[in-house]
Amino acid sequence: MTGLAWASLRHRVTANASTFVSVLLGAALIGAFATLAQTGAGEVSADDAETLRIMGIVVGGWGSAIVLFSVASTLGITVRQRAEEVGLLRVVGATPRQVRRLVLAEAAVVTGVAAVLGALVAWPAGFVLLALLRNGGMVSDTVEYGGGPAALAVTVVLVVLTGLLAAAVTARRTTGGPATLAIAEARSGAGRMRWWRVLIGLLLVGYGVAMAVVTITVTAHDSDPYAAMSTSGSSSILVGIGLATLSPLLLRWLSSACAPAVGRTGVVGWLAAWNTSRRPHLLGAVLAPVIVLTAGAAGVLMLVGIDHRTIGAGHPEGDTINLLNNLVTGMIVVFAAVVVVNAFAAVVAGRRAELQRLRLLGATPTQVERSVLAEAGIVAGIGVLLGLVASLATVVPFAVARDEGVVPDGQLWLPVLVAVATVALTLVAARSAVRRLGPLTGAVR
Amino acid sequence: MTTHPALEVTGLTRTYGDGPNAVHALAGVDLAFAPGSFTAVMGPSGSGKSTFLNCAAGLERPSAGRVLVDGRDVTEDDEDARTRLRRERLGFVFQGFHLLPYLTAEQNVGLPLRLAGRRSDRARVRGLLERVGLADRAHHLPTALSGGQQQRVAIARALVTEPAVLLADEPTGALDTITAHEVLALLRDSVDTLGQTVVMVTHDPVAAAYADTVVFLVDGRVAGRMDGPTADAVAGQLAHLDQLTRVVAS
Ligand SMILES: Nc1ncnc2c1ncn2[C@@H]1O[C@H](COP(=O)(O)OP(=O)(O)OP(=O)(O)O)[C@@H](O)[C@H]1O
Numbered sequence A: 001m002t003g004l005a006w007a008s009l010r011h012r013v014t015a016n017a018s019t020f021v022s023v024l025l026g027a028a029l030i031g032a033f034a035t036l037a038q039t040g041a042g043e044v045s046a047d048d049a050e051t052l053r054i055m056g057i058v059v060g061g062w063g064s065a066i067v068l069f070s071v072a073s074t075l076g077i078t079v080r081q082r083a084e085e086v087g088l089l090r091v092v093g094a095t096p097r098q099v100r101r102l103v104l105a106e107a108a109v110v111t112g113v114a115a116v117l118g119a120l121v122a123w124p125a126g127f128v129l130l131a132l133l134r135n136g137g138m139v140s141d142t143v144e145y146g147g148g149p150a151a152l153a154v155t156v157v158l159v160v161l162t163g164l165l166a167a168a169v170t171a172r173r174t175t176g177g178p179a180t181l182a183i184a185e186a187r188s189g190a191g192r193m194r195w196w197r198v199l200i201g202l203l204l205v206g207y208g209v210a211m212a213v214v215t216i217t218v219t220a221h222d223s224d225p226y227a228a229m230s231t232s233g234s235s236s237i238l239v240g241i242g243l244a245t246l247s248p249l250l251l252r253w254l255s256s257a258c259a260p261a262v263g264r265t266g267v268v269g270w271l272a273a274w275n276t277s278r279r280p281h282l283l284g285a286v287l288a289p290v291i292v293l294t295a296g297a298a299g300v301l302m303l304v305g306i307d308h309r310t311i312g313a314g315h316p317e318g319d320t321i322n323l324l325n326n327l328v329t330g331m332i333v334v335f336a337a338v339v340v341v342n343a344f345a346a347v348v349a350g351r352r353a354e355l356q357r358l359r360l361l362g363a364t365p366t367q368v369e370r371s372v373l374a375e376a377g378i379v380a381g382i383g384v385l386l387g388l389v390a391s392l393a394t395v396v397p398f399a400v401a402r403d404e405g406v407v408p409d410g411q412l413w414l415p416v417l418v419a420v421a422t423v424a425l426t427l428v429a430a431r432s433a434v435r436r437l438g439p440l441t442g443a444v445r
Numbered sequence B: 001m002t003t004h005p006a007l008e009v010t011g012l013t014r015t016y017g018d019g020p021n022a023v024h025a026l027a028g029v030d031l032a033f034a035p036g037s038f039t040a041v042m043g044p045s046g047s048g049k050s051t052f053l054n055c056a057a058g059l060e061r062p063s064a065g066r067v068l069v070d071g072r073d074v075t076e077d078d079e080d081a082r083t084r085l086r087r088e089r090l091g092f093v094f095q096g097f098h099l100l101p102y103l104t105a106e107q108n109v110g111l112p113l114r115l116a117g118r119r120s121d122r123a124r125v126r127g128l129l130e131r132v133g134l135a136d137r138a139h140h141l142p143t144a145l146s147g148g149q150q151q152r153v154a155i156a157r158a159l160v161t162e163p164a165v166l167l168a169d170e171p172t173g174a175l176d177t178i179t180a181h182e183v184l185a186l187l188r189d190s191v192d193t194l195g196q197t198v199v200m201v202t203h204d205p206v207a208a209a210y211a212d213t214v215v216f217l218v219d220g221r222v223a224g225r226m227d228g229p230t231a232d233a234v235a236g237q238l239a240h241l242d243q244l245t246r247v248v249a250s
């Protein structure tokens, strides 16, 4: 079984490389903050311990949630893409159990190696992070870097377990049922969402909205001006991840709604509209990071802006808190951007045969490229829209809490900028993914 | 008025690799297919049948020789011209159906028209689906269709642009005998009632018997032809060819 796993690993280089990069980067991020938490647990003053704990656990925790979500969704793509092959293995007599073991072995190799390398990057990264905190005066100069094997080991275990869990869940989905059915599903790429996934998505959205309500009704009146921030700051990310969890469902609804209009623009838009609405799981994997990217960036950047305009600039804690906020945002943006690019590469690489078929039927290379770009456009448009809606969960309550009213007083160009940048990123990711496929014609046997 | 063959190849040669390891998949094939003719191409595995179809379709460049579609030499066409040729003058039917999984039967049939920048002609698409007996399945996705039904959709799609030639590579290879009969009868019908030219690669003597003519390929060369084939006669000829190849190989 392991030999087969190696062979199939090599066979799907692009998809596996995408998972590899996401996992590596994710492990590096989580690991860096984990070393801070470990440093805080060492021999440092109570104040420093508190700061480091907050940095490591709160910020690192948020980062982890996003990173783990992304790792799970990237692995989901790779495993889902194998549905056709899985069907074949099942037909030639492999039991569902054997197939799952094959899929898990492959996921274990990729995530394991990537997580260990990521942890090795995390060690110096944590060192640099601590140096930044010392230079910024956020912890005293006497604090010594205490990151070590414990923090890194926890990181590796956490990341690998998430990866394996995601692989196991998706594998169970693709291997279940009779052998022939597995092939049929592979070709359609449709399928229903599991109830528990819908439930998790709804709970996340609900929790985020509840926090927003708490901010307006309770913490807005707190004597500590940062109480409102602590309850509303993460709402956009929470709602964003919640919507991302529901992405196949949302993509089906929203793209079906705009399919007729897009379809009238010509054959390219027509193909893209049907592909996104009839196979929502495929591009849902790209939609998810687009939503989180937009929600996180727009939400937290607006939050920092509101704070700066109202009291942040004069407040002693203001700089520290906003440095943290910017750090989190930067982390989310970089990471989500990498995931968008990777997810697109993986999805497009898995569709090679189908795009080749289009060429065979007489589509020009330009038509093929444009149809993928049109899909990217649909996904980006829907993702940015949902992401901006999610960002309201942070922006509105915090603006209300700081007496700016429902609409913040400034920086309204910021969401627009985030939206434009995200759409551009998605389109560039799609284009490079298609170009990487190389020429699509050739003999058919 | 002179009528050109719908498809003609002269001295068609295709060599893979070079030096002592070179494989001569096609070693000088001369064939002409008259408009409205139904030809089966047969031969042992590896004799160059698929290579021949791929070269005729402009999916592979021949090493030497010429390919003429409707009397026009397309050998030197660039990739754009080949693409236009495929979507306007050629139809394909393959063993693996090659439908797009996210389009309904009706949308799959209309796709070549849309790719060519024309409006999908609803009446024409409907008419073809009716012809292949799938009018009631127009809105089904390929996953909801049986193999035979998918292949019939593929045939309707191949016919939609009224191509000069319909090329089929083992179109019944993945089908059971009864379903295969339906598909073959459909190809025969398109020749008889639409005047369609069909070139079909097959391993099956029964399938070949639906054609007007059978051409036998051996080691990349035309090794014989048979007009008005019957399944028995074709099977006999194939057994003979197999013997021939074994002698050549030893
Ligand atoms: N890309 C390639 N590189 C090297 N040799 C090739 C390549 N493609 C085909 N061949 C060789 O060319 C010869 C003809 O292949 P082709 O696919 O045309 O055979 P065929 O008659 O269609 O066989 P079958 O009935 O098994 O489908 C074979 O010997 C094959 O191994």
Ligand SMILES: [Mg+2]
Binding pocket: A445, B049, B050, B051
């Ligand atoms: Mg062949």
